[in-house]
Amino acid sequence: MGKNENHLIPRKRIKIADCGLYVYQIISSEKEIISKIEELNDDSLVDGILVQLPVPEHVSERNVCNAVNPKKDVDGFHILNIGKLTHNMDTFVPCTALGVVELIKRSGIPTFGKNIVVCGRSKNVGLPIALLLHSDARNECxxxxxxxxxxxxxTPRDELKYFSKKADIIVSATGVVHLITSDMVKPGACVIDVGITRIQTKEGKTKLVGDVDFESVEEIK
Incomplete structure (x- = not known):
């Protein structure tokens, strides 16, 4: 959405099946969004709050995420929960980062002492992934x-290639199409693609792709 509030969509409350999940569609002023979040913070029947990102241009993502009660911040985006994560304390962890860790664990991929390249520095994805992968296993988290x-x-391509070629695991989360190519991956490496980009095909249709040039990288054994 742009900054012209004449085109803003009024708030809607949508129930998702019978699982107790409700969606509030509030594409309006930052003040109204924060007001609704504060209302949900005070509602004892609400266990968790997720803010759908990205927010419209006229709204501050940081202000909105920090308005959520840290104890209901199931996305782990509040600065208090991010701060706890940097200290490896027990806290809400961003779901994408936790998903990457769970994928590695369930796949039986060893990480102790291994070299990992995380390509992506966002506070919601790249940084939390790096924090979870590098830290001490004896911590609360x-x-x-x-x-x-x-x-x-x-990162200059030559530098990215230098680091990724040594990596036992590569996790890419930048939203840059074909950022990771076959010449950057060593045989036996685990490659996890978290990037999401919508592109147009030659047929005029659209499809979602990741950061990794899958067709070339999959040939590396």
Whole structure:
């Protein structure tokens, strides 16, 4: 949505099946969004609050996320929960980061002492992934004991290739199409693609793709 509030959509409350999940569609002023969040903060029947990102241009993402009660911040985006995560304390962890860790665990991929490249530095995805992968397993929020290098979309290609070629695990979350190519991946490496980009095909249709050039990378054994 743009900054012209004449085109704003009024708030809606939508019930999702019978699982106790409700969606409030509030595309309006930042003040109204925060007011609704504060109302839900005070509602004892509400266990958790998620803010659908990205927010419209005229709204501050940080102000909205910080308006959520940290104890109901199931996304883990409040600065208090992010701060706890940096200290590896028990807290809400952003779901994408937790999903990457769970994927690694369930796949039986070793991380202790391994080299991992996390390509992406966002506070909601890349940074939390790196924090979970590099930290001490003896913490309240157990880490994965890896040696982690953080790169991002503006890391020079030669430098990115230098680090990723040494990596036992590559996790990419930048939203840059074909950022990770076959010449950046060593045989036997685990590659996890978290990027999401909508592109147009030659047929004029759209499809979702990740950061990894899948067709070339999948050939590396």
């Amino acid at each position: 157990p880490g994965m004991e890896a040696t982690v290098t953080i790169c991002h979309r503006n």
